[in-house]
Amino acid sequence: SSLKQQNCERLQTAKDEDEDVADPIDDREIFDLIRSINDPEHPLSLEELNVVEQVRVRVDDQENTVGVEFTPTIPHCSMATLIGLSIKVKLLRSLPERFKIDVHITPGMHTSEDAVNKQLADKERVAAALENSQLLEVVNQCLISNARTS
């Protein structure tokens, strides 16, 4: 897949600095949270690999829902679950509790998408996964270098 040029930072407007104006959480904000997550195998970010794209991010601030579709690099990608987990964990750590977070594979882009999606949607299974220190280690490493969102 082709390398994506690093998008420029979100432009700040006067409203952003106005104390009295509330900034709703929008798709761009969610995308900024996940775009620089590392791929577990390649030295590139999920955005650079086109695994995540802003158009596949949907947030509804009023309804407290977030939906992220991600596209594994190849249909048999064995890392699909791990990638999905990293995205989910990043969002869990970065979003207020009120949000229901739905992370799933872009339909038709993976052979075991149903199974993966089911895992990612299951709260207990996610919690259990994160108690596995080896798994947690890999996830943390995916998240580590983007702990500072530029």
Added chain:
Amino acid sequence: MAAGSALLVGLVEEFVSGQQDSKAADTATGLKAGQFTILQLVEALGLHLASSQPQTRARGVQLLSNVLQQCHGDLTEREVDVLLAFYENRLKDHYVITPHVLKGMNALTKCSVLPPGSAVSILKSLFQDVHVQSLMLVERSCVYNILTQLMESRESELKGLGADFVFGFVQSVDGERDPRNLLLAFQIARKIIHGGYDLGKFTEELFEVTSCYFPIDFSPPPNDPHGITQEELILALRAVLTGTPRFAEFLLPLIIEKLDSDVQSAKVDSLQTLTACASVYEHKELAEFLPGLWASLRREVFQTASERVESAGLAALGALTACISRSVLNSDSEDYLNVFLDLVLKDCQHHLCEPDLKLVWPSAKLLQATSTASYRASHRVAAAIMPSLIEQYNSRTQVSHTSQLGKSSEEDESVLLDFRQSLCSIVFSALSENSAGLQITSLRVLTALSQQTGETPDLSMAQGDSATPSQKHSQQAVRQRCLTALAAVSSQPSVVQESTPVLLQVLTTSHTGMCHYHTLFCLCIGRPFLNMSYPVIIDRLTVCPGQVEVPQMDRLLLELEELSCTCDHPFSYTSAAKCYAGLVNKRPAGECSSPVLDLSLVNCAWLSSLTDKLFSLLSDSELGSLAADGFSLLMSDSPDVLNRGCNADVRIMYRQRFFTENSAKLVQGFNSAAQEKKSGYLKALSHIVNYLPRQVQLTELPALLPLLLEALSCPDQAVQLSTLSCLQPVLMDPPSALITQLEALVGRTLTLTTSPAMKVRIASLRCIHALSRFPEHEIMPFRARVLRALAVPLDDLKRMVRSEAVVARNEWFLLGSPGGR
């Protein structure tokens, strides 16, 4: 098509007999879909259209018209032809059918395939068979819309109708009362006039039917959904009335009549209408009415109680003058402009010379209005009045005269040429008068004079110089003299307002600045109103390299010091202080002419006395905060004055010296101050620490830490912000002293993440992020608490805060976690 006709019959039945209005839309759809044609529809309606019941016939026509409104774009020429014949015929039918007939005709007139000749026949039947003013509002609008549409698409055909068209229109509109319809009618009338339609012998009728609404008096009802304003109607009507010179003979008497009214808005409307038509008419239209118009205008300006009326009157006079000025002279006719101006001058001139000032101003204004209207007029008026005015001034000083002079000379500089010498002498003597108004006007004239290129030998003569050859005086010298005069005069606020911009402009554009500095400083001394100019002075000072040779420097410095210490106005004393600092800094070291100016190091007496003063103020409840900010100013790289970029003499390590000399004092002051006064000290301290170089911060921090932590709990947001921003870099590489204070640090910064100020929330979150760098075993105990607390700012109102919280929280998550740092 059998299916089509069955459908059609059904729809017709349901609409007409079944009274189902929705079937009209279905019929239109069916027509568009090609299930039947329009003529088939007419046929299907046949029975109903021939009914003896008017209501039934009406219903039939209504269906047809509704469908036409939807489908008029799809019709063929033949169909339109047939339909038009039908509709024209139906205009003669029962009045209950007429509304629907009109609607249908309206739709048909929108067809692009309207056959030739039909426009004329439509209008003929309309004018013949319909009495428009007996119709309801909507139907009347319909008629006007038909007219408008036909005028747009079939102009040449309508013109072929000749004057009958105008007559028909006049009859339709006569008596209209509704504002929406009136707007339509005025627009049609305007089109008739401007579109070149033949008015024939109905010019007066057309004028009458529209002018009866003049002047418009309309109060829209509250919550009017149509939003028509009186202004709209006035303007629309005015466009009609002033549209052609053929109306002049009727309009001008009307204007004169309405000018007599007691109602102010009527007066204003008349005057504005007069102004408008003067731009369209020529002298011949105005000629016979000029005396009457002048009498009314004069009366309005002389007796006016309203500024609106006065200015409208003056504008009208100007427009009239301009109109007459445009007229072309015949060899054997008299000069109309001169005739008119003679009239004006005869009535106004003598007032200017009267001791009784009551009519001077109005006369002056009238004269000014005429003289500004055209070049010829200005010359004529100036030539007539200047000599007498000048003579007046020389014999009897009066404010108003000079103002009048000033006014006229403002307008047209060429007029000045003839009178320059006398003007100059007047102006210079006026400058020494006491009246501010006089001085201002003189200044304006003077400015105009001094900006003119070319020789001005007269000025030097007015100065009382000996008779040196005028050619020797350069532009520069002239300017200099004017400036000096300006400076000398600027002792009153109103005058200063005028002179300062001129002076500043001179300063900023001059190249050899020195003589101007002199002037400007002389200006500033003793004149507190000129504080506004300090920023410019500072600006010039700071970019001027090396030494500034300023005469009377000492006196200036004393004044500045006085000003900065005693003046109440913060901008003034700040500017004065900065100016002072800039000047003082540029003095060569060692040069001192007064005990105040010792400038070997920043440690100069002035600076330390200032510092002492600031210290003493820190505990003052009102000034404490400001005094603390003063420390910020001292320590920071003041961008405009004490800056290397401004050629200032920045001694090394001055900040450290300042700190070491004063921090003990600060700490002491803080400890001994009462609780509520502590914030001033905290603020000053945080400023000082903030600007310290890193190394110094590290070594000094242990002593200051309690104070800084105290500062974090201070309710003053500025203190919080200042402390947080100076803490944060230190936290990134924390000295051991800080680590012992972790509990306090964590606790207090977490509290600040919910501050009402966005900047404080962001700064505290950054500190918490920085805290995550502390040795892991020290901060692990805090992890759970921090993660919990940081969940709150994740949902902050502001995105900028949220993103800081995300960064911090994620960093804390990685702490002590496999794969983490």
